[in-house]
Amino acid sequence: MIEQSVVHKYLRKNKKFPHIWCPGCGHGVIMGSLLRAIDKMGVDRNNVAVISGIGCSSRTPTYLDFNTLHTTHGRALAFATGVKLARPDMLVIVVMGDGDAVGIGGNHFIHAARRNMDLKVVVYNNNIYGMTGGQASPTTPSGKKATTARYGNIERSFDICDLARSTGANYVARATSYHVKQLENYIYKSFNKKGFTVVEAVTHCPTTYGRLNSLKEPVAGMEFQKNNFIMKNLWDKLSDEEKQVKFPMGEFVDVDKEGFVTKYLNLIESVRQGD
Amino acid sequence: MGKKISFYEKWCKGCGICAAFCPKKCITMDENTNKPVWNEDECIQCGFCELRCPDFAIVVKKKGEK
Numbered sequence A: 001m002i003e004q005s006v007v008h009k010y011l012r013k014n015k016k017f018p019h020i021w022c023p024g025c026g027h028g029v030i031m032g033s034l035l036r037a038i039d040k041m042g043v044d045r046n047n048v049a050v051i052s053g054i055g056c057s058s059r060t061p062t063y064l065d066f067n068t069l070h071t072t073h074g075r076a077l078a079f080a081t082g083v084k085l086a087r088p089d090m091l092v093i094v095v096m097g098d099g100d101a102v103g104i105g106g107n108h109f110i111h112a113a114r115r116n117m118d119l120k121v122v123v124y125n126n127n128i129y130g131m132t133g134g135q136a137s138p139t140t141p142s143g144k145k146a147t148t149a150r151y152g153n154i155e156r157s158f159d160i161c162d163l164a165r166s167t168g169a170n171y172v173a174r175a176t177s178y179h180v181k182q183l184e185n186y187i188y189k190s191f192n193k194k195g196f197t198v199v200e201a202v203t204h205c206p207t208t209y210g211r212l213n214s215l216k217e218p219v220a221g222m223e224f225q226k227n228n229f230i231m232k233n234l235w236d237k238l239s240d241e242e243k244q245v246k247f248p249m250g251e252f253v254d255v256d257k258e259g260f261v262t263k264y265l266n267l268i269e270s271v272r273q274g275d
Numbered sequence B: 001m002g003k004k005i006s007f008y009e010k011w012c013k014g015c016g017i018c019a020a021f022c023p024k025k026c027i028t029m030d031e032n033t034n035k036p037v038w039n040e041d042e043c044i045q046c047g048f049c050e051l052r053c054p055d056f057a058i059v060v061k062k063k064g065e066k
């Protein structure tokens, strides 16, 4: 082993590396940012849970030495809700792909947000179903190709941050696998907030989305992010035409509405005292 | 390994991200092995190659660290 970095400290010793993700896949970059953010919290690893659904992105917890759960497709938030209510003191992080989070798991997503459930969500958004070979997901942009949209996607797509904002999350931010420092910073900030938080980590998938959309090389995918994702305050000033081809990143919501767990613990306390 | 960078070659998948985004352009991809090679004299230890490596194959020493 080389000199250890913060990341290496949290990898499971019994796992084979390199990991299974394709060469240059952005998921590894996001996992690195996630681990650095967890490390910055300075909490005991036994007080951290990382929970996922199914997909390439959802392989994350299988590599990590925390309390981990690799659940079923789209259902990570349901399992995580159970964990959080059983162990309210725990930092409960939920890792999902875009398909997992807002496709099959969309209903869990909106209701976890509505409840303001104290879960720290990181969505690895590669705009496609990576693991199963590149079917269009709810975030595949209109006009972009997928194996189920050979001529270009005719659907409109979800903006994960807008969805999280409109359903009631306390903190919503977006960065990309190129913008690693911002990504780490937003994830860290979300960990320090109560209630439901969502960090959308836009990531490049060279193998499926990239191959179908002229971004086959990992570097090309990251170049795209570098050139087209701009801070929200600058994006707001763009013309309507420019807004079609550039994407905003940064913090979209940062409020402190009472989270579910606070209300739940208060309720328990008041019922006890009423006895 | 070098003074500034330690590189775990077995974990590297040769994606080229480290080389492409090094602000000092001091990483080149070896044509034969498809693995990165550092010109450490030029390296400013900004850490970006470590942060963006999807395979955790790079550790950049902090400035001043031996």
Ligand SMILES: Cc1ncc(C[n+]2csc(CCOP(=O)(O)OP(=O)(O)O)c2C)c(N)n1
Residues within 6 Å of the ligand: A054, A055, A056, A057, A058, A073, A096, A097, A098, A099, A100, A101, A124, A126, A128, A129, A130, A131, A132, A137
């Ligand atoms: C109930 C169920 N339906 C379908 C699948 C097949 N399946 C596995 S992963 C996946 C899509 C994953 O896409 P996403 O969540 O975007 O993650 P990515 O692989 O892109 O990281 C699907 C449809 C499944 N495992 N379970």
Ligand code: SF4
Residues within 6 Å of the ligand: A020, A021, A022, A024, A025, A026, A027, A056, A057, A126, A130, A131, A204, A205, A206, A207, A208, A209
């Ligand atoms: S298919 Fe895409 S998301 Fe899945 S590991 Fe490969 S590059 Fe990453």
Ligand code: SF4
Residues within 6 Å of the ligand: A024, B011, B012, B013, B014, B015, B016, B017, B018, B019, B035, B036, B052, B053, B054, B055, B056, B057, B058
């Ligand atoms: S970024 Fe990492 S995996 Fe990619 S070429 Fe550089 S060292 Fe290898």
Ligand code: SF4
Residues within 6 Å of the ligand: B021, B022, B023, B024, B025, B026, B027, B038, B042, B043, B044, B045, B046, B047, B048, B049, B050, B060
């Ligand atoms: S630390 Fe910075 S300057 Fe040095 S090789 Fe890595 S990216 Fe280049």
